[in-house]
Amino acid sequence: MRTMGLDYGERRIGVAISDAFGWTAQGSEVIDRKIVKDEFARIAELVKLHEVDNLLVGLPKNMNGTIGPSGENCIAFAEQLKQKLGLPVQLWDERLTTVAAERTLLEADVSRNKRKQVIDKMAAAILLQSYLDSRAK
DSSP: EEEEEEEEESEEEEEEEOOTTSSOOOEEEEEEEOSSSHHHHHHHHHHHHHHHEEEEEEOOTTTTTTOOHHHHHHHHHHHHHHHOOOEEEEEOOOOOHHHHHHHHHHTTTOOOHHHHHHHHHHHHHHHHHHHHHHOOO
């Protein structure tokens, strides 16, 4: 049983995949929505390739727990995923995952250009790992 974590954004979607045991998350790729014409078709390809049976979409909440416009977009995206792929889709609080990814990349002295290329994938991995860790408890 593999889970796919998605860090959904206006421009890019970060993708992470769990191992078969559901213990660890690995960043997979970044889907650039301006380049990829149908992000749902690409996600479906990845689901099939990695034998994913559960999808997790990051839900960006405000620090006070409310859901703003970005959160509403993620909820709509999750609903579309559920309809198009026919798999269970869960929403998971993603507050500060991008901040954590940025901090990690800065500490590793990754150049600004390379950070742009991997930050969404890394945020998806952090999101998915937090979900997997919560299930292990």
